[in-house]
Amino acid sequence: FxxxxxxxxxxxxxxxxxxxxxxxxxxxxxxxxxxxxxxxxxxxxxxxxxxxxxxxxxxxxxxxxxxxxxxxxxxxxxxxxxxxxxxxSDTEIRDELMTLLVAGHETTATELAWCFERLVRNPDVLRKLVAEVDAGRDEYVTATIRETLRRRPVLINAAPRKVMAEIEVGGWTYAPGCHLVPNAYLVQHDPEIYPEPYAFRPERFLDADPGTYTWIPFGGGRRRCIGASFAMLEMGIVLSALLSRTELRSGGGHLELNRRRMITVSPSKGGRVELRSRTASESPARAPASV
Ligand code: HEM
Structure with a gap:
C-alpha cells in the first residue's frame, strides 16, 4: 500500500x-x-x-x-x-489492492510456510537445496517449490467451472448447468501420475516441466492464476535468500496438520521452524546477514 x-x-x-x-x-x-x-x-x-x-x-x-x-x-x-x-476509480484501485493482498500475499506466504514445514522434515532435500543455493544454481530451488505446490497446494480446488455444453470426463457425462470443481490435491496425489505421491521429492521436476493437466496448484485454462509467475519468482527469491543466510531446523513436533486460514489451507502451527544465522564460512556464496 x-x-x-x-x-x-x-x-x-x-x-x-x-x-x-x-x-x-x-x-x-x-x-x-x-x-x-x-x-x-x-x-x-x-x-x-x-x-x-x-x-x-x-x-x-x-x-x-x-x-x-x-x-x-x-x-x-x-x-x-x-x-x-x-x-x-478509487473503488477500482481499492479492489486491486485487496486482490493483491488476498489473492497474492496470503497464498504465497502460506505456500512458503509449507515449503519450510516440508524442508525441515526432509533433511536430505534440505541439505541438497542448501548446496545448490550456495553454488548459485536455481534449478533445484524451482523444483522444490514445484514439489511443495504439488504436495501441499494452498488452494485445494480451482474455482468451479459451470458446464455450458454436455461433456464427458473420466467416463462420466455432465449436463449443462452442472458445476465441476477441479481438485488439485487429488490429481497431484494420483500414484499413476506421481509414483509414491506422499514422498517429498523435488527431483520429479528436475528433468521435466510440470504437466499442464497434472500439476494444477494455480488452476488452469483461461482463468489460471494471473500471478503464478510472480509467485514462483517471489518464493524462489525468499527461499534462496533465507537459506543462504540461515540454517533451518525443525521447530519440533510432528508434521503439521492442515488448517483452513482465510482462503488457504495452511500448516496448523504456521510452519514453525528454528533459524540460526550462518557464519561466513558456512555460507560461501553470500555474506551472512543478521536475522
Ligand atoms: C503460491 C501462490 C499462489 C497460488 C497457489 C495461487 C492459486 C490460484 C488459483 C488456484 C486460482 C484459481 C485458478 C483457476 O480457477 O483456474 C488463482 C486465481 C487468481 N490468482 Fe492466484 N495464486 C497464487 C498467487 C497469486 C498472486 C501472487 C497473485 C497476484 C499478484 C494472484 C492473483 C490471482 C488472481 C487475480 C486470480 C483470479 C484469476 C481469474 O479469475 O481470472 N495469485 N490463484
Whole structure:
C-alpha cells in the first residue's frame, strides 16, 4: 500500500488482519447466509471493520492522488489507465489492492510456510537445496517449490467451472448447468501420475516441466492464476535468500496438520521452524546477514 513503517501502517495492518480473519469463519463461504445475518454477529462485525478499513484506504488513495509521485504498487495503480485512457476509480484501485493482498500475499506466504514445514522434515532435500543455493544454481530451488505446490497446494480446488455444453470426463457425462470443481490435491496425489505421491521429492521436476493437466496448484485454462509467475519468482527469491543466510531446523513436533486460514489451507502451527544465522564460512556464496 506504499506506507512507510509507523502508526498508520500499524493501524491499517491491524484493520486488514481483523477484516481478513472473517475468512476463517464458514459464513464467509455462504453469501446467502451472510445476507440473512448482515445485521448481527460476525457478518455485522466484518462489515463494520470493512468500512473502517475502506476509510483508511480511501484516505491513502486521496493523499497519493494529490502527491502524484512514488514507485510503489499504489502509485503504479494510480498511474494506470483503462484502454480508453480514463484513470482507475478509487473503488477500482481499492479492489486491486485487496486482490493483491488476498489473492497474492496470503497464498504465497502460506505456500512458503509449507515449503519450510516440508524442508525441515526432509533433511536430505534440505541439505541438497542448501548446496545448490550456495553454488548459485536455481534449478533445484524451482523444483522444490514445484514439489511443495504439488504436495501441499494452498488452494485445494480451482474455482468451479459451470458446464455450458454436455461433456464427458473420466467416463462420466455432465449436463449443462452442472458445476465441476477441479481438485488439485487429488490429481497431484494420483500414484499413476506421481509414483509414491506422499514422498517429498523435488527431483520429479528436475528433468521435466510440470504437466499442464497434472500439476494444477494455480488452476488452469483461461482463468489460471494471473500471478503464478510472480509467485514462483517471489518464493524462489525468499527461499534462496533465507537459506543462504540461515540454517533451518525443525521447530519440533510432528508434521503439521492442515488448517483452513482465510482462503488457504495452511500448516496448523504456521510452519514453525528454528533459524540460526550462518557464519561466513558456512555460507560461501553470500555474506551472512543478521536475522
Ligand atoms: C503460491 C501462490 C499462489 C497460488 C497457489 C495461487 C492459486 C490460484 C488459483 C488456484 C486460482 C484459481 C485458478 C483457476 O480457477 O483456474 C488463482 C486465481 C487468481 N490468482 Fe492466484 N495464486 C497464487 C498467487 C497469486 C498472486 C501472487 C497473485 C497476484 C499478484 C494472484 C492473483 C490471482 C488472481 C487475480 C486470480 C483470479 C484469476 C481469474 O479469475 O481470472 N495469485 N490463484
Amino acid at each position: 506504499g506506507l512507510e513503517g509507523g502508526e498508520r501502517l500499524d493501524a491499517l495492518r491491524a484493520s486488514l488482519t481483523e477484516m481478513l480473519a472473517f475468512g476463517a469463519n464458514p459464513l464467509s463461504l455462504l453469501p446467502p447466509l451472510q445476507r440473512e445475518t448482515a445485521k448481527y454477529g460476525p457478518v455485522a462485525r466484518f462489515l463494520r471493520i470493512r468500512e473502517r478499513t475502506d476509510e483508511q484506504i480511501y484516505g491513502l488513495i486521496a493523499e497519493r492522488r494529490a502527491l502524484a509521485d512514488g514507485d510503489d504498487v499504489l502509485s503504479m495503480l494510480l498511474g494506470a489507465s483503462h484502454e480508453d485512457g480514463s484513470p482507475m
